[in-house]
Amino acid sequence: MKEALILVLTHRFTRFALVMGIFYQFLFITVWMIGFGSVPAQMSKLKVAIINQDTSMSAQVQNDLKKHLPFQVQTAHSLPRAIEQLQQRKIVMIIEIPNGFFKDVRNLKTQAHLDYYINESNPMLASMTAQQSASQITEDFNQELTKRALQGILQGLHVPGNRAQTIVQQSMNRVVPDVHILYPVSNMGYIMSPMMFGMAGYVSAMILQLNLNNAIRDLGDKLAKWRRFQTRMIISVAASFVYAYIASTYLAAWGTPIRQGFLQLWVFQTTAEFAYMFLTQIPALLFGMYGLLFNIGMLIAQAIYSGASIPRMILPRLVNILGYVQPMPYAVEGVQNIVLGGPSVTRDGVALLVYAIVCLLLCFLISELKDRRQE
Incomplete structure (x- = not known):
């Protein structure tokens, strides 16, 4: 039994999991304390x-x-x-x-x-x-x-x-x-739905990209280099439509009053999924399974930056600025307007689309460089 324990504990996956478990304790506490710790003193803003x-x-x-x-x-x-x-x-x-x-x-x-x-x-x-x-x-x-x-x-x-x-x-x-x-909301679950949409969309994209990376790697030479990139893109785009449709349908099934209509919610959430897919793909391409570390770190940070639970105007200035270079704040604000009520989501939708295109170009560049390096 002793030998078995030593073998398991010294395995690289086990060591990685143990280190990451400790790391995320610090990361969660640090990020959330920075966000929520500023609330009492900054409410006057x-x-x-x-x-x-x-x-x-x-x-x-x-x-x-x-x-x-x-x-x-x-x-x-x-x-x-x-x-x-x-x-x-x-x-x-x-x-x-x-x-x-x-x-x-x-x-x-x-x-x-x-x-x-x-x-x-x-x-x-x-x-x-x-x-x-x-x-x-x-x-x-x-x-x-x-x-x-x-x-x-x-x-x-x-x-x-x-x-x-x-x-x-x-x-x-x-x-x-x-x-x-102005926009009456009868259920706190409806108020939290924009954050749930953002978290669910990001996590689903993160998991898909990690597994796509592993699958393509295992296939190896069975796929030509351009087929690898094309396959990943097609699956990512198709999955974005499906994930957004399922999420929108399930939210409506709970009786949520989608003020600006189901179709607009589906289209907007699909655009947000594009941004999540191509963003989480970058660490997966660069670091493989270890890219999960970066993706989870960005997920935790965006949970604070998004403005779904804490108004962004009372967050520390640096934290607020970082929110503008992440997709989830735009996605959460758009879903707030569509579901809870608010102005047009055109600005947020355009921002997410631009974000997705930039990340897609970076994915293409990284894939090309990796293929040339392997050759």
């Missing part, structure tokens, strides 16, 4: 727009509202323009102070409505933070206005105790939130 339609409202009250916001606050002058920014995920929430708001605040018989606009097709953390902030802002506003109402009324009137208590009760809950959901 999220942007909120305030639109004040009430010209009678004092600047002091508007400043008090800004103090309650743990975000970067910008003043907007047009609701349609602000909604466009919300659709493009440049801001996470719009707070609109409607005309007559301050008048309603001072009228004890009415309730003043503060309007919130939130885009739920944002990354989950941004959407949840915006909704929690809407509730907290309303509560803080109520307390502040109640205090102001009491100071103004009780100082000017000599009110009996019972009457004063009644006034206090009437002064409570002066602001009622009206939350306008």
Whole structure:
């Protein structure tokens, strides 16, 4: 038994697996800690727009509202323009102070409505933070206005105790939130579907390329050099269509409301698969089975860079820049728009197509150089 253990443990595949097991512990923890570790301190980078339609409202009250916001606050002058920014995920929430708001605040018989606009097709953390902030802002506003109402009324009137208590009760809950959901999402699984699409597509491409490389290598001289490259390309392209169709169909079977249509999701995901196929093929061509190390490393990194779970605007600057040279951020954003709701995916689709073409040319160059070296 001892000899068998020594033989197994000293085998190159076993040593490789043990080393990689340790390596990925460090890689996972490092990458995820960099991403999630920046969240608490960087949440203030999220942007909120305030639109004040009430010209009678004092600047002091508007400043008090800004103090309650743990975000970067910008003043907007047009609701349609602000909604466009919300659709493009440049801001996470719009707070609109409607005309007559301050008048309603001072009228004890009415309730003043503060309007919130939130885009739920944002990354989950941004959407949840915006909704929690809407509730907290309303509560803080109520307390502040109640205090102001009491100071103004009780100082000017000599009110009996019972009457004063009644006034206090009437002064409570002066602001009622009206939350306008831009793209309502009823299931958290739908929110996470863009990341699942990206991860599943990348892993399937990675596994296929590794096995294609092993199969072509074992066939050896049975395939001419051009047949090797052509066969790999045909299988990769065909598999991209099939993988994307199966994934889109299965997602629809779960009842996911695909807002921009099944066909657009299938075509877009196929384009993303092209990029994944040709990207993961490069390490497989260069390093064989050891290319799995590089592909898994890129997979882990892109899980953070993609913006599906953490808004990219709050990630460290270097990490955010690295996201622009990887395909998954474009794929995740496109699927977010198609499935959850958002603007056109043309820009993301073009970026993925260009990425796929560049990687395809690199695959061709690497294959040619390897064939010449073997000759």
